[in-house]
Amino acid sequence: MGNAHPLSRVAPAAALDVAALRAQFPVLQQSIHGHALAYLDNAATTHMPVAVLQAMRRFEECDRANIHRGVHTLSQRATDDFEAARATVKRFIGAGPAHEVVFTSGTTESLNTIAQGLWAGGPKTAWLRPDDEIIVSGLEHHANLIPWQHAAQATGAQLRVLRPDREGRLHVADLQRLLSACTRVFAVTAGANATGERPAYEEMLQLASEAGALTVLDAAQAASHAVPDLSRLACDFMAFSGHKMYGPMGTGVLAGRRAALERLHPLRLGGDMVEWVRYDSAAWAELPARLEGGTPNVGGAVGLAAAADFIDQVGRAAIDAHVHALRAQAVAGLAAIEGLTVLAPHATSSALVSFVATDVHPHDIGTLLDERGIAVRTGHHCAQPLIDHLGRGPTTRASFALYNTAEEVDRLVAAVAHALKVLR
Numbered sequence: 001m002g003n004a005h006p007l008s009r010v011a012p013a014a015a016l017d018v019a020a021l022r023a024q025f026p027v028l029q030q031s032i033h034g035h036a037l038a039y040l041d042n043a044a045t046t047h048m049p050v051a052v053l054q055a056m057r058r059f060e061e062c063d064r065a066n067i068h069r070g071v072h073t074l075s076q077r078a079t080d081d082f083e084a085a086r087a088t089v090k091r092f093i094g095a096g097p098a099h100e101v102v103f104t105s106g107t108t109e110s111l112n113t114i115a116q117g118l119w120a121g122g123p124k125t126a127w128l129r130p131d132d133e134i135i136v137s138g139l140e141h142h143a144n145l146i147p148w149q150h151a152a153q154a155t156g157a158q159l160r161v162l163r164p165d166r167e168g169r170l171h172v173a174d175l176q177r178l179l180s181a182c183t184r185v186f187a188v189t190a191g192a193n194a195t196g197e198r199p200a201y202e203e204m205l206q207l208a209s210e211a212g213a214l215t216v217l218d219a220a221q222a223a224s225h226a227v228p229d230l231s232r233l234a235c236d237f238m239a240f241s242g243h244k245m246y247g248p249m250g251t252g253v254l255a256g257r258r259a260a261l262e263r264l265h266p267l268r269l270g271g272d273m274v275e276w277v278r279y280d281s282a283a284w285a286e287l288p289a290r291l292e293g294g295t296p297n298v299g300g301a302v303g304l305a306a307a308a309d310f311i312d313q314v315g316r317a318a319i320d321a322h323v324h325a326l327r328a329q330a331v332a333g334l335a336a337i338e339g340l341t342v343l344a345p346h347a348t349s350s351a352l353v354s355f356v357a358t359d360v361h362p363h364d365i366g367t368l369l370d371e372r373g374i375a376v377r378t379g380h381h382c383a384q385p386l387i388d389h390l391g392r393g394p395t396t397r398a399s400f401a402l403y404n405t406a407e408e409v410d411r412l413v414a415a416v417a418h419a420l421k422v423l424r
């Protein structure tokens with residue numbers, strides 16, 4: 001077992017005091033086109049509470065300096081802040097002594113660091129070789145697909161896709177059929193951003209790991225309400241972003257088993273990631289510095305850690321229950337509208353709802369919702385192969401956070417019904 005945060009595993013699913021929580025988010029206290037803002041685009045980016053803004057401001061005003069290289073007081077304080085942020089993130093995700101946390105600019109950078117790191121060091125050290133196989137789930141955001149396409153092209157490995165069924169579900173039995181002695185990597189999401197599907201990733205990671213593959217979990221959509229617990233997973237690499245969990249933009253995490261992270265050829269070569277350097281060669285520093293070349297976003301790491309603490313103070317179970325309830329309410333309301341289809345209605349542990357309406361383009365729905373102060377996302381959600389596979393075209397997506405209310409969901413449903421009347 002890892003050193004789990006005491007608050008994180010035992011929080012009861014008590015109802016949230018949403019009004020009090022909402023008051024902590026300055027950006028939500030505004031009107032859009034004369035309507036109170038109903039921000040339902042949280043799968044793209046969540047907002048930051050005052051606690052996170054203050055933590056970042058305190059760093060910038062009191063401790064800001066470059067880390068690791070200075071003997072002066074500010075540099076030491078900044079280094080302490082950065083390492084304290086790392087310790088907080090480790091607790092947040094259940095990292096144990098065999099794990100490490102690397103700060104990145106977001107899920108995209110984390111996933112690229114993994115996929116490129118497995119071959120960019122050259123054929124002698126590459127984990128991926130010609131005729132090896134990479135299995136990627138068919139639910140993935142482009143950030144967990146394109147880096148694997150690139151890795152396959154660069155190494156001669158084969159890319160296999162674990163295809164979802166017509167409803168967008170992944171099946172463990174399909175993975176079992178795909179896994180073989182050639183499988184070197186298995187990559188899957190903890191929650192599909194385009195549909196809300198929540199695959200049985202725990203079982204899938206376990207099977208892939210037993211087959212000898214390195215396992216990759218994209219936790220971008222889970223970190224805000226159902227953060228995976230590394231101590232319980234057969235997971236070599238996990239990636240998520242600060243801005244989707246009430247933290248700052250341009251921050252993220254690459255976490256995983258030290259032994260797996262040590263296999264990665266660093267993506268960013270330069271200062272702070274070396275043990276020694278000569279004119280013709282260099283040796284990498286130990287983890288995590290090895291994968292954190294250049295000046296990191298220290299204030300961002302401080303903010304990300306403050307966001308993790310904020311989530312745990314509110315209570316993960318309570319947040320999870322709240323967003324599920326909003327999602328269930330939205331699914332029930334939207335599904336009752338004629339000519340409207342909810343994708344993956346069965347995905348009850350999701351925080352988002354994605355839907356299509358016959359003869360109406362989602363961009364038009366999104367524009368009319370915005371006129372009523374309701375922010376949703378429309379399109380392919382950077383998951384074009386999945387959207388194509390489901391065959392229903394681009395979608396409208398509403399996604400929920402701890403500060404959203406049942407009243408906002410009612411407004412969403414009424415506004416969608418109104419938009420369809422106008423547009424048809």
Ligand SMILES: Cc1ncc(COP(=O)(O)O)c(C=O)c1O
Nearest residue numbers: 106107108141143193220221241
């Ligand atoms: C499941 C998933 N993976 C990866 C990403 C990419 O995250 P970022 O843009 O923060 O790097 C997103 C963003 O929407 C996502 O939803």
